[in-house]
Amino acid sequence: MKTIIEVANLTKKFKDITAVSGLSFTVNEGDVYGFLGQNGAGKSTTIRMLLTLIRPTSGSISIFNKDLVTHREEILRQTGAIIEKPDLYNFLTANENVAFLSKLSGKSVSRKEVLEILKMVGLSERATSKVKTFSQGMKQRLGIAVALIHDPSLIILDEPTNGLDPQGIADTRELIKNLSCQHGKTVVVSSHLLSEIELIANRLLIIHNGKKIVEGTTKELLDPSKTIVEIDTTDNIAAREILLQSEFNTAVKKLKEEKIILQMDRNIIPSLINFLVKNNIGILSAETRHSLEDYFLSITNPGTNVEPATI
Ligand SMILES: Nc1ncnc2c1ncn2[C@@H]1O[C@H](COP(=O)(O)OP(=O)(O)OP(=O)(O)O)[C@@H](O)[C@H]1O
Numbered sequence: 427m428k429t430i431i432e433v434a435n436l437t438k439k440f441k442d443i444t445a446v447s448g449l450s451f452t453v454n455e456g457d458v459y460g461f462l463g464q465n466g467a468g469k470s471t472t473i474r475m476l477l478t479l480i481r482p483t484s485g486s487i488s489i490f491n492k493d494l495v496t497h498r499e500e501i502l503r504q505t506g507a508i509i510e511k512p513d514l515y516n517f518l519t520a521n522e523n524v525a526f527l528s529k530l531s532g533k534s535v536s537r538k539e540v541l542e543i544l545k546m547v548g549l550s551e552r553a554t555s556k557v558k559t560f561s562q563g564m565k566q567r568l569g570i571a572v573a574l575i576h577d578p579s580l581i582i583l584d585e586p587t588n589g590l591d592p593q594g595i596a597d598t599r600e601l602i603k604n605l606s607c608q609h610g611k612t613v614v615v616s617s618h619l620l621s622e623i624e625l626i627a628n629r630l631l632i633i634h635n636g637k638k639i640v641e642g643t644t645k646e647l648l649d650p651s652k653t654i655v656e657i658d659t660t661d662n663i664a665a666r667e668i669l670l671q672s673e674f675n676t677a678v679k680k681l682k683e684e685k686i687i688l689q690m691d692r693n694i695i696p697s698l699i700n701f702l703v704k705n706n707i708g709i710l711s712a713e714t715r716h717s718l719e720d721y722f723l724s725i726t727n728p729g730t731n732v733e734p735a736t737i
Contacts, residue, residue, distance in 0.1 A: 428455040429491065430580055430612045431476065436485035438471050438636075445471040447636040449485070453614060453629075458606045460627030460644070461616040462722065468636035469616040470509070473584045476614070477507055489580065506578035508586060512569020516558040520549055520568055523557055528575040535575060546609065547571040547601055563594020567601055574605075581605060582614045587622055595622070602626050620722045624648065632722060640679065653692040654715040658685045660708035668705050674698055 431453035438446040446468040453459045463469050474480045476487060478498050487494040489501045514523050521540045528535045535543075544550045547567040557565060566586060573581060583602070587595045603626055605611040617623050623630055624644060632639040646652060655677075659665045666686050669678050677690040677698075690698070692714065699709055 429453070430455050430457070430489065431459075431614070432488045432491075433472075433476075434486045436472065436475065436487065437483045438468075438475060438480065439483045445636050446475070446482075446633075449633065449636065449638055451631050451638065451641050453612060455612055456606060456610060457629050458602060458613045458615060458627045460623030460630035461614060461633070462618070462620060462623050462630055463616075463633040464618050467618075467633045469618075469633065470584055471636075472633075473507075473509060473582055473614070473616060476582060477505070477509065478502065479509075503576065504578050505580045505582065506570075506573035506576065507582040507584075508566075508569050508573055509582075509584040511589075512565065512572060514557050514565060514568060514572075517556060519554050519556055520544055520560075520571075521553040523568060524571055524575065527572045531575065533576055543571045543574055544568075546574065546604075548597065561591065561594055563590045563597045566590060566594060566598050570598075570601060570605075578611070580612045580614070584616050585618070586615060587617065587619075599626050651691045652689050653695075654679075655688045655690060655695060655698070656685050656711075656713045656715070657688070657698075657702075658710040658712075659702060660710065662686055665702055665705075665707045668702070668707065669698075672701060674701065 429452055434450050436446055436449040437444065449468070449472060461469050461472070471480070475482050476489070478494060490504060492501060494501055515526065518526060521544060524540045524543055525535060541550060541553060544553050547570055549564060549567055549571065552560070552564065557568065560568065570583070570586070586602070587598050590598060599622070602613055602615060606613050615623070615626065627644050629641070629643050630647065631641040640647065657665070662684050666678060669675060669686065669688070674688065674690070677688040679687045679689050688698070695712070695714070699712065702709060
C-alpha cells in the first residue's frame with residue numbers, strides 16, 4: 427500500500443495557544459481519510475499546514491513520499507483543496523466558472539474537459555445555468571470541480587458539508603465516495619460530525635486539543651467486538667503498567683483523566699478484571715462503549731454519561 431501523506435510529530439503554536447501538538451498520522455493511496463474533531467480541535471490548522479498556508483512550529487510532513495518543505499510546488503500541483511467556501515462567480519454559469527477559474531490558476535481547459543469535470547461532480551445538466559441559481563450543495567460540488575481542474579491525485583476538503591441542507595450533504599458525500607472509488611483519488615476530509623465521517627471514510631483520525639486520540643480503519647473502530655472499556659482502579663498508573671506488560675498490552679489505548687482506556691473484545695473483559703484483581707489492583711468502575719459515537723463523545727465531552735458495563 428502506497429503512503430500518500432506521512433505526518434510526524436507535527437506541532438503548531440500560535441503564541442500561547444498550541445493548536446496542534448505532536449500529531450502523527452498516515453494517509454494511504456485511495457483512502458477517504460476522515461479527520462474528526464470538535465470545533466477548535468486543530469483540524470483546519472493541520473490542513474493549512476498540509477497546504478503550506480501556515481508553517482509548522484515543529485514536526486515534518488511528507489506527501490507523495492517527498493518532503494513538503496523542499497518539494498512544495500511539485501506536491502501542490504498534484505493536490506486539490508477546498509478549505510473554506512469555494513470562491514465562485516455567481517453571475518457566471520457553471521462551465522464559465524470552471525473555464526475562468528482554471529485560466530486564473532494557469533491552466534486552460536477545453537470545453538470537453540470542462541464538461542467532463544462537471545459530469546464528474548454531477549453537474550453536467552446545469553453546465554449553462556448561472557451559479558446564483560445553485561443550491562449550496564451544488565455550489566460545493568462546483569467548488570470541488572474547480573479543485574479537480576488540474577487532475578490532482580490528492581484532494582483535501584475542510585468541513586465540505588458545513589452549512590449544506592440534507593440533500594447537499596448527501597450529494598457531497600456521494601461525490602467524495604465516487605472520487606475515491608471511481609476516479610482513484612485519495613481524499614482527506616475533515617468534519618466535526620462522526621455520523622458524517624462514518625459514512626464516507628474508510629480510515630479515520632480523531633483529534634482533540636490538537637492531539638491524536640485514535641487512528642484506525644472505520645471498520646475496525648466500529649467493530650462491536652472491539653469494545654472500548656474505560657476502567658478506574660485503586661492505582662491506575664500501576665494498573666496500566668501491569669497491563670502493558672501483560673497479554674492485554676495491545677488493548678491498552680491510553681490513560682485519560684486518570685482512567686485506563688482499552689479496546690478489546692467484550693468477552694475478554696472478565697479475564698481482564700480477574701487479572702487486575704490478582705495483581706492487587708482494586709476495580710472502582712468499568713464502563714464500556716458500544717459505538718464510536720459514544721467513544722468520540724466520551725473523549726471529547728468528559729461530562730458525558732455512560733451506562734456502566736454489565737460484567
Ligand atoms: N491564526 C490563529 N491565531 C491564533 N489562534 C489560532 C489561529 N488559528 C487557529 N487558532 C486556534 O487553534 C485552535 C485550533 O483551531 P482550528 O481552527 O485548527 O480548529 P478546527 O478543529 O478546525 O475547528 P473548527 O471546526 O471550529 O474550524 C483553536 O483554539 C483556535 O482558536
